[in-house]
Amino acid sequence: MTSTASLPARAGRLSAADCRLDDLRALVESTTDLTDYPFADDTDRGVLFYDAARLRTHTADPDTCADVQDELARALLDGPGIVVFRGAFTDEHALAETTAYFTETIARQHADGFAGGDHFAAPGANDRIWSALQKLAVDRPDLFARYYANDVLALVSEAWLGPMYQVTSSINVVNPGGAAQSPHRDYHLGFMSTETAAAFRAHVHRLSPALTLQGAVAHCAMPIDSGPTMYLPYSQQYEPGYIAFGLPEFREFFARHYVQLPLAAGDAVFFNPALFHAAGHNTTTDVYRMANLLQVSSAFGRAIDSVDREAMVRALYPELRALAAAGRDEDVRAVVAASAEGYAFPTNLDLDPPMTGMAGETQAELVHRALHESMSPEQFAEEVRALTIRHTP
Numbered sequence: 001m002t003s004t005a006s007l008p009a010r011a012g013r014l015s016a017a018d019c020r021l022d023d024l025r026a027l028v029e030s031t032t033d034l035t036d037y038p039f040a041d042d043t044d045r046g047v048l049f050y051d052a053a054r055l056r057t058h059t060a061d062p063d064t065c066a067d068v069q070d071e072l073a074r075a076l077l078d079g080p081g082i083v084v085f086r087g088a089f090t091d092e093h094a095l096a097e098t099t100a101y102f103t104e105t106i107a108r109q110h111a112d113g114f115a116g117g118d119h120f121a122a123p124g125a126n127d128r129i130w131s132a133l134q135k136l137a138v139d140r141p142d143l144f145a146r147y148y149a150n151d152v153l154a155l156v157s158e159a160w161l162g163p164m165y166q167v168t169s170s171i172n173v174v175n176p177g178g179a180a181q182s183p184h185r186d187y188h189l190g191f192m193s194t195e196t197a198a199a200f201r202a203h204v205h206r207l208s209p210a211l212t213l214q215g216a217v218a219h220c221a222m223p224i225d226s227g228p229t230m231y232l233p234y235s236q237q238y239e240p241g242y243i244a245f246g247l248p249e250f251r252e253f254f255a256r257h258y259v260q261l262p263l264a265a266g267d268a269v270f271f272n273p274a275l276f277h278a279a280g281h282n283t284t285t286d287v288y289r290m291a292n293l294l295q296v297s298s299a300f301g302r303a304i305d306s307v308d309r310e311a312m313v314r315a316l317y318p319e320l321r322a323l324a325a326a327g328r329d330e331d332v333r334a335v336v337a338a339s340a341e342g343y344a345f346p347t348n349l350d351l352d353p354p355m356t357g358m359a360g361e362t363q364a365e366l367v368h369r370a371l372h373e374s375m376s377p378e379q380f381a382e383e384v385r386a387l388t389i390r391h392t393p
Contacts, residue, residue, distance in 0.1 A: 183276050
């Protein structure tokens, strides 16, 4: 038998001629064997489900936590490409309060006459809150600290992207009657025209999914008729998928074989951005399907959302001090990871030279140092402003 490790990886460009439906069919006909995923609770049509409360009993031990993250990374890369955490966000994470905040924010946008665009829907068809991460942090740092002190989010983000990941989010409300999306892949290559994506060679198509992790937190119950997202498990493994998803025969195949699962409020779905997926049709008359769409970015890529992280950490610092004083170190770590810049570059090396190592202090490291040194909010604000200046051209 020839070892796949000895086969050369494709390096040329991909085109529609490389898109063979039988190749995709062979992948998505894979079955998910629960014995290969010992920390999962069950599967449904190939999708892996984890009970968040039970998972926390395993992740308390660092070695076991690493094993869990290995399993999640394998599920996202070579497995079905999608994992669901039941009960990931609870009252402890201010689920109801943040839902109320997002609802009020949308009402204010309507009152102000705001009708934003959308990536995959007609402008105004759905309701969006762009830069929801920053808005929540600045407007309600108390809620942000509770919401993002979430070990499940930290667990899966680090499993797929490693440390220094960057969280961004937008709220999407699909209103009653909201139409289904066309199947697609996500940012980076998925947000390009087919012609532009085809200009990148195959190795970039393999790299793109490793730069982001897609997530969605259900902020209401999502029965099937409300149109929860449709997924095609295992499709993330299909190399020419960034070209194929726009082809009619592939869209027809998706329409015949997608998986759609109901969610409860607080459930969280995370998936490989190369997974074929699409929001479903909300056929109800009374369900306003709200999800917090999380896009978690690698430190080595460009996030989709421009966020003022200095303003965020200044607003959050008193909440972080309270968490630290209560000995809630893991919650501090999760909130800092979700809010602060964790990577040292790009920077102005004239102002920020690497004095004691390969890089200067990151914003996240500064937050942790400030907490350790019991800096006052005023002193912290000065320090983080100085750091921003050092990173400014």
